[in-house]
Every structure is written in C-alpha cells, then in structure tokens.
Amino acid sequence: MKIILNGEKYEIENANLSVLLAGLNLTQDGWAMALNGEFIPKNKLAAIILSEFDEIDIVRANPGG
Amino acid sequence: MLKIENQEFSSRLILGSSMYKSFDELNQCIQTSETEILTVSVRREQFTKNNKHNFLDFLKSKKIKFMPNTAGCLNAKEAIQTALMAREIYQTNWIKLETVGHPYNLQPDPLALLEATKELMSQDFLVFPYMTDDLWLAEKLVNLGCQFLMPWASPIGSGRGLINEYNFSLIRKHFPQINIIIDAGIGRPSDATRVMELGADAILLNSAIAKAVHPENMAEAFCYAIKAGRKSFESGIMDKRISACASTSQINRPFWRNAGHAPEY
Numbered sequence: 001m002k003i004i005l006n007g008e009k010y011e012i013e014n015a016n017l018s019v020l021l022a023g024l025n026l027t028q029d030g031w032a033m034a035l036n037g038e039f040i041p042k043n044k045l046a047a048i049i050l051s052e053f054d055e056i057d058i059v060r061a062n063p064g065g
Numbered sequence: 066m067l068k069i070e071n072q073e074f075s076s077r078l079i080l081g082s083s084m085y086k087s088f089d090e091l092n093q094c095i096q097t098s099e100t101e102i103l104t105v106s107v108r109r110e111q112f113t114k115n116n117k118h119n120f121l122d123f124l125k126s127k128k129i130k131f132m133p134n135t136a137g138c139l140n141a142k143e144a145i146q147t148a149l150m151a152r153e154i155y156q157t158n159w160i161k162l163e164t165v166g167h168p169y170n171l172q173p174d175p176l177a178l179l180e181a182t183k184e185l186m187s188q189d190f191l192v193f194p195y196m197t198d199d200l201w202l203a204e205k206l207v208n209l210g211c212q213f214l215m216p217w218a219s220p221i222g223s224g225r226g227l228i229n230e231y232n233f234s235l236i237r238k239h240f241p242q243i244n245i246i247i248d249a250g251i252g253r254p255s256d257a258t259r260v261m262e263l264g265a266d267a268i269l270l271n272s273a274i275a276k277a278v279h280p281e282n283m284a285e286a287f288c289y290a291i292k293a294g295r296k297s298f299e300s301g302i303m304d305k306r307i308s309a310c311a312s313t314s315q316i317n318r319p320f321w322r323n324a325g326h327a328p329e330y
Contacts, residue, residue, distance in 0.1 A: 033150070
C-alpha cells in the first residue's frame with residue numbers, strides 16, 4: 001500500500017501506524033506527527049489503521065526565528 | 066523585568082535560533098546576548114540523512130525558555146496543527162503564531178491570524194501573534210484575550226528597522242497594559258534602541274545577529290542596545306526644542322556685565 005510520508009511516496013505492507021513508526025526507528029520523544037493534516041497525539045497513535053495515499057507528516061525540533 | 070505568565074525575565078531580547086553556522090555559534094550568541102528565551106520551529110524529519118539531529122538535546126542542555134513558532138504556515142489550519150505538534154515536542158503552551166499572507170513581503174495574514182489565535186487560545190495556548198503594525202488588528206487580538214502583541218518593525222529579514230513609527234506609537238499608546246514585542250525587521254542595534262525608547266517591551270531578533278560578520282559580537286551589541294533603549298524609556302527623555310539652550314549658566318560668566326545686553330564694540 002502506498003502512503004505519502006513527509007511529502008514522498010512510501011510503500012508499506014502493514015496498515016497499522018504503530019508498525020510503520022516502529023520501523024522508522026524514532027526516538028521516544030522529540031517528534032510529533034500529523035495524519036492528513038491533523039495532529040495526532042502520541043496516546044492516540046496505536047489505534048490508527050492507515051489507508052491508501054494517507055499523508056503523514058513527522059516533525060522534529062528545528063532551529064527557527 | 067519582562068513578565069510572561071508567572072515568570073520574570075531580566076533580558077528583553079528574544080533570540081531566533083536559525084541561520085547560525087553551528088550550534089557552537091548559536092551557543093555563543095545565547096551567552097553574549099544574555100537572552101533567556103529562544104525561538105524554535107518544527108520541520109519534517111529527514112529520514113534519508115543519518116542525522117538524528119540533536120537540536121532538542123542541544124536545547125535541553127540550556128537553561129532557556131523555548132518559544133516555538135509556526136513559521137511558513139499559509140493558513141489558520143496549518144498554523145493550528147503546527148502549534149499542536151510544537152506543543153508536544155517542546156512541552157510548552159507558548160506559540161509564536163505566524164501565518165504568511167503575502168509571498169513578497171511575508172506580511173502576516175490578519176484574518177488567518179485571528180482565526181488561529183481564537184482556536185489556540187481555546188486550547189490553552191499562550192499566543193504571541195506575529196502581526197503587522199495595525200491598530201485595528203491589535204484591538205481584535207486584545208479583544209480575543211491576547212496579552213502579547215508582536216508587530217513587525219518592517220518585513221522579516223529586511224533589516225530596515227522601524228519603518229512606521231506612527232503606527233507603532235499608536236499601538237503602544239492604545240494598549241499600555243499589553244506587552245509589545247517587536248518582531249522582524251530590526252537590522253542594527255540603533256534600530257533596537259529606538260523601538261525600546263518608544264516603549265517596546267522586548268525585541269525578537271534573528272537575522273540581524275545570525276547574518277552579522279561576527280554574530281557573537283553583534284549579539285552583545287544588541288544586548289547593550291536593548292538595555293540602553295529600555296533604560297532611556299524608563300528615565301524620561303527630554304523634550305525636543307527648536308532653539309538652542311546653553312547648558313552652562315550665563316550668570317557670573319567672566320566679562321559678563323548686564324543680563325540681556327550684549328557688550329558694545
């Protein structure tokens with residue numbers, strides 16, 4: 001199944017969001033994510049099943065003015 | 066002291082963390098500017114790079130308050146969602162709310178700003194709205210409950226200083242109880258001193274320091290300039306006059322003969 005991860009096409013075999021996130025080797029904290037433009041808090045991630053062409057944004061702390 | 070919520074800050078300089086050559090350079094600027102508040106952002110994770118970049122670790126090693134921004138957001142929804150992600154990452158309810166309105170001068174979109182401010186305040190954010198120097202907009206934001214306003218001095222990154230003293234002074238005069246933080250457009254320390262003399266409560270700087278030839282020295286220069294401007298504002302500046310007024314008394318001047326009469330030759 002194809003999804004869009006941070007603006008790029010990305011192929012996944014398992015539609016469970018938790019599986020995707022585990023495979024990305026993210027650290028425990030210091031990141032956050034949005035699904036189709038909506039922020040998803042960490043305590044709600046486990047229940048999410050992805051659909052074809054879902055758009056995921058994963059962000060981190062970055063310098064800014 | 067600059068008071069935000071229940072915290073007091075001795076520095077009135079808020080420093081942007083972008084565009085420095087290295088974390089070390091940023092660190093030096095934090096020290097020489099004496100800032101206690103650093104603006105930060107959120108950006109997409111770069112999975113292709115082998116840099117689980119440690120900006121958050123760098124920040125955590127500093128005794129400094131974070132002010133996340135929503136830089137680059139093009140509408141209220143993007144700004145709201147970015148703010149929510151920033152809150153989860155930085156664990157703060159502070160948000161420097163930015164909504165880009167025009168691509169040429171990057172002036173904020175006032176309507177999106179109002180919409181996002183209302184929503185974020187309902188979700189317990191402390192909103193620092195980046196805005197044009199517009200009295201009408203300032204009033205709308207204050208009516209929504211904003212305790213802080215962040216009008217620009219001039220377009221971000223332009224280094225032009227305060228281009229509309231009248232507009233700034235109007236906002237200052239109408240909202241004496243509101244903290245006004247000048248954000249964007251300050252280019253040189255004398256620009257900073259000027260807006261502090263006019264009553265700004267603080268200044269947010271990034272480009273003026275990061276783009277200097279010697280950023281750590283410029284950060285120190287801004288530290289002095291902002292302190293000088295604030296001290297000047299608090300000290301009461303003398304009125305301007307058209308005519309001259311000698312500072313040394315004319316009375317008992319040597320060769321002085323009679324007040325009001327010039328010597329005859």
